[in-house]
Amino acid sequence: MTKLIAGLALTFILLPALGMAQSGKLDLPDFSALSRSATDTVNISLGPWLLHSAAFLCDEQDPDSGAIKQVLTGLQAVEIRSFEFAKDYEYPREQVEAVKRQLAVPGWTPLVQTHSHEGEDVDIYLMVENEQTKGLTLIAREPKQFTIINIVGSIRLQDLHKLQNQLHIPAAALGASDAAPARPKTVAVL
Numbered sequence: 193m194t195k196l197i198a199g200l201a202l203t204f205i206l207l208p209a210l211g212m213a214q215s216g217k218l219d220l221p222d223f224s225a226l227s228r229s230a231t232d233t234v235n236i237s238l239g240p241w242l243l244h245s246a247a248f249l250c251d252e253q254d255p256d257s258g259a260i261k262q263v264l265t266g267l268q269a270v271e272i273r274s275f276e277f278a279k280d281y282e283y284p285r286e287q288v289e290a291v292k293r294q295l296a297v298p299g300w301t302p303l304v305q306t307h308s309h310e311g312e313d314v315d316i317y318l319m320v321e322n323e324q325t326k327g328l329t330l331i332a333r334e335p336k337q338f339t340i341i342n343i344v345g346s347i348r349l350q351d352l353h354k355l356q357n358q359l360h361i362p363a364a365a366l367g368a369s370d371a372a373p374a375r376p377k378t379v380a381v382l
Contacts, residue, residue: 216319216327216344217269218294221287226275229282234274234339243267260354266346273340280311280335288338292331299326303349311335316349 227233243264250261275283295302295317304316312334319327325348330341 215268216342218271218291218329218340218342220271220273220291220340220342221284223273223275223287226283229277230275231278232274232276234272236270236272238267238270240268243270256354263347263351263354267343269342269344271340271342274338276337278336282336283338285333288331288333288340291340295329300329 223235227235247261247264250257250264252258252261277283292315294300295315299319299321300317301320302315303318304314306312306314312332314330314332317329318325325346327345328341328343328347328349330339332339
């Protein structure tokens with residue numbers, strides 16, 4: 193009887209975590225305190241109501257708006273956290289790694305991993321269930337900057353730039369940089 197109660201208790205404790213993992217939504221830490229020390233900050237949280245409202249307002253006659261409407265209707269949430277600092281590693285690396293550890297559960301598949309000797313790392317994970325995308329996560333880390341993007345719902349990599357343009361997301365938040373030319377990196381496409 194004690195084992196049964198312990199098993200049921202464990203099940204009820206783990207159910208919320210399992211449900212969260214299967215939806216594609218990650219539990220992002222509260223990074224709001226970093227805003228005081230960051231030189232640049234992007235904090236975007238869009239839920240289903242706002243995403244579907246934006247899709248409703250898109251003009252289907254305009255090809256660009258029609259394409260973004262199609263992207264938006266498949267989404268349930270978009271969370272973006274991006275911080276840039278004046279000094280190296282002013283951000284809590286352990287909290288960023290804790291987010292990455294959430295992607296080690298069944299369902300999430302590493303899609304792209306790049307690592308450079310200068311400390312620039314980019315990881316892109318995709319959650320696919322029954323041949324349908326349930327989530328996409330990008331984690332980009334540099335010595336003076338980190339970005340976490342968690343998109344819940346159906347999304348294709350080639351649609352990210354459409355979201356960037358429509359939602360006015362800075363290129364830096366998606367890991368794009370206009371600064372230095374590309375340096376050699378170790379890339380793993382899995």
